[in-house]
Amino acid sequence: MDPLDRRRFIRVTTGAATATTAVALGAPALATPPAPAGRGRGHGPGHGHDHDRPPGKDRAPVREFRALWIASVDNIDWPSRTGLSADEQKDEFVAWLDLAEELGMNAVISQVRPTADAIWPSPFEPWSEWLSGTQGEGPGYDPLDFQVQAAHERGLEYHAWFNPYRVTMDSVDPTDLVEDHPARTHEGWTFAYGGKLYYDPGVPEVRAFVQDAMMDAVNHYDVDGVHFDDYFYPYPVEGEELPDQETYERHGDGSTSIEDWRRENVNLLVSEMHDRIRGDAPHVRFGISPFGIWRNASSDPAGSDTSGSESYEIISADSRRWVQEGWVDYINPQIYWQIGHELADYDTLVRWWADLAEDSGVMLFIGEGAYKAVDGTFEDPAELSEHAALGRSLDGVSGMVYFSATSMRDDTTGAVDQLVRERFAHPAIVPVIELPEGAAPDAPRLHHVRCDEDGVVLRFSGEGTNFAIWRLRSPHVRSTDLADARNLVAVVRADNDRKIQRYLHAGADPHAWYAVSALDRTWHQSYPSRAARPRR
Numbered sequence: 001m002d003p004l005d006r007r008r009f010i011r012v013t014t015g016a017a018t019a020t021t022a023v024a025l026g027a028p029a030l031a032t033p034p035a036p037a038g039r040g041r042g043h044g045p046g047h048g049h050d051h052d053r054p055p056g057k058d059r060a061p062v063r064e065f066r067a068l069w070i071a072s073v074d075n076i077d078w079p080s081r082t083g084l085s086a087d088e089q090k091d092e093f094v095a096w097l098d099l100a101e102e103l104g105m106n107a108v109i110s111q112v113r114p115t116a117d118a119i120w121p122s123p124f125e126p127w128s129e130w131l132s133g134t135q136g137e138g139p140g141y142d143p144l145d146f147q148v149q150a151a152h153e154r155g156l157e158y159h160a161w162f163n164p165y166r167v168t169m170d171s172v173d174p175t176d177l178v179e180d181h182p183a184r185t186h187e188g189w190t191f192a193y194g195g196k197l198y199y200d201p202g203v204p205e206v207r208a209f210v211q212d213a214m215m216d217a218v219n220h221y222d223v224d225g226v227h228f229d230d231y232f233y234p235y236p237v238e239g240e241e242l243p244d245q246e247t248y249e250r251h252g253d254g255s256t257s258i259e260d261w262r263r264e265n266v267n268l269l270v271s272e273m274h275d276r277i278r279g280d281a282p283h284v285r286f287g288i289s290p291f292g293i294w295r296n297a298s299s300d301p302a303g304s305d306t307s308g309s310e311s312y313e314i315i316s317a318d319s320r321r322w323v324q325e326g327w328v329d330y331i332n333p334q335i336y337w338q339i340g341h342e343l344a345d346y347d348t349l350v351r352w353w354a355d356l357a358e359d360s361g362v363m364l365f366i367g368e369g370a371y372k373a374v375d376g377t378f379e380d381p382a383e384l385s386e387h388a389a390l391g392r393s394l395d396g397v398s399g400m401v402y403f404s405a406t407s408m409r410d411d412t413t414g415a416v417d418q419l420v421r422e423r424f425a426h427p428a429i430v431p432v433i434e435l436p437e438g439a440a441p442d443a444p445r446l447h448h449v450r451c452d453e454d455g456v457v458l459r460f461s462g463e464g465t466n467f468a469i470w471r472l473r474s475p476h477v478r479s480t481d482l483a484d485a486r487n488l489v490a491v492v493r494a495d496n497d498r499k500i501q502r503y504l505h506a507g508a509d510p511h512a513w514y515a516v517s518a519l520d521r522t523w524h525q526s527y528p529s530r531a532a533r534p535r536r
Contacts, residue, residue: 060485061392063523064428065330065365065399067107067159068100068408072130073114074169077405082133086140089131093147096405097154103408103416104424106491107157109227109401110147112217116167116183116199120144120221124213126178136178148222155466155493157430159225159287162214164269165206166231167197182209191244194237201233201265201316202247211273218281224521225285226277230334232266233316262316267327274327282436283521287330289367289401290319292337292349304352308344323362329433331362332401336369338378339386347390354396363433365399366391371407373415381415388423398431426485429468430523438522446529447500449514456508456534460501464518467492468525469503472513475531482517482528491519510534 070093071077078096079089100108112119117128117135120143126136131143144160151158167183168176172192174184183190183197189206190197199206218226233242245258252261270288277286291311295303299310302320311317322328333353337344350366357364368387372378380386391397402408408416432438444462451457458469469489472481481487489505505514513533518526 060423060426060428062429062483062485062488063398063431064392065107065363065401065430066103066105066424066428067109067157067365067399067401068096068103068105068405069161069401069403070096070108070110070405071114071403072111072119072128073163075130078110079131082130089139089143090141090146090150093143094150097150097156099405099409100156101154103420104427105156106428106430107159107224108151109159109161109225110151111161111163112144113160113162113214114166115163115169116165116181116213118144118213118217119147120217122213122216124182124209124216126181135181144217144221152222152493155491157224158222159227159285160217160221160223161227161229162217163229163231164210164214165199165201166234167199169196171195172197191242191247193234193240193242196234198234200244200247201269202244202251202262204251207265207269207272211269211276214273215276215280218277218284223284225287225329226273227332228270228288230289230291230311230315230317232269233262236314259313259316263312263318266316267318267321270322271325271327278436283438285329285433285435286327287332287365288319288322288328289332289334290317290322291315292333292335292367293344294318294320305348306344320356323356323360326361328362329435330365330398331357332365332367334367334369334403336367336372338372338380338383339390346387350387350390350397351394354394356396358396361434363398363431364396365401366397368400368402370402370416371404374407374410374412376413378415381413381418384415384419385422388419392423427488427491428485429488429491429519429525432523432525435522438520438524440524441518441520441526443527444516444518444529446514446516446532449532449534451510451534451536455504455506456510456514458503458505458514458516460503460516460529461499462501462516462518462526462529464494464526465521466494466519466523467501467503468517468519469505470515470517470528470531471505471509472515472531475513475533477515477528477531482525489514508534510536 075081078093080092116125118125119128127138129135131139148158167190177184189199189203191200248258248261274286277284293306293308293310295310295312296307297303297305311319323331335346335349337346339346353364373384411417441463444460447459449456449458468491470487471489472487492503495501513531515528515531517528
């Protein structure tokens with residue numbers, strides 16, 4: 001089904017009967033078809049479980065991952081159409097970053113390799129057709145470099161979103177690709193299925209190549225995360241079988257079924273990519289956004305009490321194992337159903353994933369189908385807000401990601417406005433994920449706080465990638481103050497061209513006290529500076 005339909009129909013079983021229902025395959029599922037407080041484990045204030053947790057479940061946490069998916073495939077979000085000038089493309093992306101800030105987000109997940117192509121000058125694959133309209137034709141600038149820098153200037157994390165194996169969206173003819181495309185020049189690397197062309201995950205050389213292609217971006221750009229969506233083996237197409245029997249006979253060892261062999265091929269991609277990121281860029285987070293159901297309890301006692309399609313079976317994705325093995329830093333399941341859904345209840349699935357993630361060392365960010373709130377599939381405009389409240393009540397949930405950026409902008413039902421008003425009124429610091437690199441910086445120095453006609457101006461210095469600005473009721477900075485999101489004014493990126501940083505708090509209270517804490521690039525937080533009251 002065309003991804004622009006914004007919905008997929010898959011088979012779901014209820015007991016012995018089989019029915020067909022609309023079950024979204026997830027943010028990227030539609031795009032490419034894709035700690036709360038207390039979950040960070042750092043040093044310094046604002047890392048311990050008790051200190052980061054807000055005093056009530058309905059109060060916003062200080063630490064929470066909040067992100068927008070920005071899809072390039074089929075020009076879903078960015079660029080809005082092919083053939084835009086470089087300046088027009090830049091302006092559009094900046095508008096998405098502006099939206100992310102307005103919504104209270106602290107990260108964007110931008111699709112950089114949608115169809116075995118690239119939005120950067122890759123030595124492995126051609127320029128993406130979704131930029132110019134013609135595969136291999138450059139846009140006249142480096143979009144990935146621009147996007148990373150623009151996001152960081154706003155204090156937003158930038159996660160580069162890759163689709164590992166999809167080659168085309170609407171063709172099975174390799175000659176439709178540019179002449180030197182690897183899928184065209186390497187015989188036996190691809191198969192056709194469902195009207196699309198895919199790299200064959202069972203070919204070892206393919207697995208190595210797609211990793212090389214993705215690691216090129218990791219090694220040459222200052223990305224904060226590497227993100228996969230839910231496409232590994234393609235979703236089933238009625239009346240078609242995956243044409244990989246010959247690959248199985250050539251590369252399988254005969255000791256496992258073809259189904260187990262496929263799952264192991266995906267596991268190898270995930271585990272090897274994890275190891276390569278750790279080796280080359282140990283500060284970069286690796287996360288995957290799988291289909292929301294691993295297995296139903298009717299298929300496996302460890303599964304969820306649901307009756308939907310299972311990623312374990314239909315796309316050979318053993319997402320539970322990725323968490324158990326620690327092959328990912330975060331897991332971001334696409335749970336695109338409402339609370340009370342008959343076959344795939346949101347509440348049931350979020351609790352299942354939270355139980356899996358808790359104490360695993362892997363963070364859980366819930367993938368949210370904002371498009372369903374906007375197109376009316378969710379009958380209650382409060383659904384997204386209720387989802388955020390549920391996640392905050394569970395120890396295993398550390399944030400959420402919204403698809404799509406366009407839906408979050410259009411908000412025809414007011415659901416997004418209600419979500420932001422009720423849940424994102426205050427900023428949040430990205431949770432700490434323990435990586436090989438990272439430690440809390442020294443406390444910054446607050447030089448002075450002054451009132452002027454525009455508000456309160458803070459000047460401060462210190463070592464940090466970002467700084468958190470705090471507004472307090474007294475000169476005594478307590479750990480409880482740093483655990484209350486109502487005291488967090490902003491998280492700002494350090495200006496490396498300035499020794500003394502400057503922040504303007506417009507329309508601020510001149511009688512409040514201000515303090516600053518420093519954050520390293522993996523979000524370990526320092527002790528705060530002294531607190532100071534504005535002077536005129």
